[in-house]
Amino acid sequence: MDMLYLLLRQTMYFSIPLLIVALGGMFSERSGVTNIALEGIMVMGGFTGIYFINQMQSQMSGQWLLVLAIFIAMAGGLLLSLPHAYASVNLKADQVISGTALNMFAPAFVIYIARMIQPSGIANVSFKNTFFIHEVPVLCDIPVIGDILFKNTYITTFLGFFILIVSAIVLYKTRFGMRLRACGEHPHAADSVGINVYKMRYIGVMISGVLAGLGGLVLTVPISTEFKGAVNGYGFLALAVLIFGQWKPMRILWASLFFGFMQTISAAYSAIPFLLNLNIPSEFFKMTPYIATLIVLAFSSKSSKAPKAVGQPYDQGAR
Template identity: 55%
Template sequence: MWETIQQIFPYAMAYMTPLLIVALGALYCERSGVINIGLEGFMIVGSFAGAFTIVKLQGNFPAGSSTHLWIGLLVAAITGAIFSLLHAFASINLSANQVISGTAINMIAGSLTIFLARNITGSGNIGIQMGFVPKDIPVLSKIPVLGPLLFTKTYPTTWLVLGIITISAFILYKTSFGMRLRACGEHPQAAQAAGVSVFKMRYIGVMISGALSSLGGAIIIVTYSGEFNGSVAGLGFLALAALIFGQWKPLGILGATMFFGFAITIANVSQAIPSLESIPPVALKVFPYIVTLIALIIFSKSSQAPKAAGEPFDAGKR
């Protein structure tokens, strides 16, 4: 049993990482009062921007260098932040239905990136030569129990994302910016009365969401995928489920995404683990989605979403 867990854990960490950063992006957005159903679309935009940038740069750096990969991740985040302005403008300025706006983002992102990829490569796919290589962390990987689980065969992006969520937890709960952002998602009228620009804070929340979600899409490319194909296999919606499962809190999201990461790992690497070969492959493939539905059913009644999430803000309303 312990050996099976040791085999699964590095894969689970790899699958958890993009889920975690995308769910964190959704957290910023919904804490500001804007629902973001467009996570899937932002991930696709990020994976396209990251893959395209890396392909254009990968011949300009020495063999073994990962500089072009980091640049690709940065470009993906910037592209996502810019692309998110569509959702922000529709939801905040035009007071459009935020669910419909997010759905439109998903449709636009998928079709636009495939169109661009086909014009660039002729096939609709963009493959990179090599992504990050998972490595053991010296000294720490030798720690009993924790070493083989947390510090063996890890990607640098995993530690980047864990660092971002740690900083985010501090920002959201220990800074004036975090307090203002959360106030806009709970009581926007009171926030406005206190001198906070609700429109500005919501724009910032949506742009952070777009940047982090697109970063998550690019992380998939530089870790276990290696190729843009116009899809992220529903991980954006799974990240939204993790946000609800995690009760709109950073630590809750961390636990939820780790749980879903294990579920995805069991489905994807089951054939390589002898102890799981006896389970029908079909059952394992649908396992993550069944787990998601069960989790949402169990936690939906006790979920505590921001009170003003999804509600257009009227500056003249009292």
């Protein structure tokens, strides 16, 4: 039983960043802009957040430092999402190409910066993990849920669920959310009733930048002690989560839990006697999340319900 809890807690470490980033992607795509740059934005957010911790950890530690780093990571992500919004909305550029350019830019840029500003001249940014919460008082005594969510955890886990709830409410229950969705489905109709499509798309991309930037930090903190200028395809996995989740918040949650679990198996198989005894080479465990993604997408893409206008630049004059 302890083993199962261990696995589920580990799953949270991988699922929460996927959840946050996929929700970010949801806001962008629901507004009609494909955001393939999630990977690059995660790198940027991860770097800014971790570098902030690296610089400040001599003066402060614990949750407040993490909270500040969260805001810095969000700002870093937001900053990198702006060129994507500008290219997709103002310049009506090919959104996939602009996203690819940012994916290329971010890892090179953060490694360049890290090697330039760190006295040691190395690319990796290290940090001390002082954010671990052994158990949350009272709540950890709840059976099952307490063991999974409220022991050996990070505040980022709760932040992830909080963002999920807020996203669902914003998307379905507010005027803003409905307008955003209208821009992704039928921008001309939205425009005809006075909605500023350009503005909505900008906001959609900016939200995705904020959340993907946060995702980069949330991914790095629990599983590592340094940031190496890469997030290993997590931005793309988040896109797969978004597609598998059919662009709907609650489904995205289930999809990210599934992918997180797959990632856990690939990362922690050596701690699970059953899997270790199978004597399967480590490379095959590392492949699992990616193969699982392919299989899952093969079964779920046929009836894909992507926003109708996603990826198409909005031109007021077009018919």
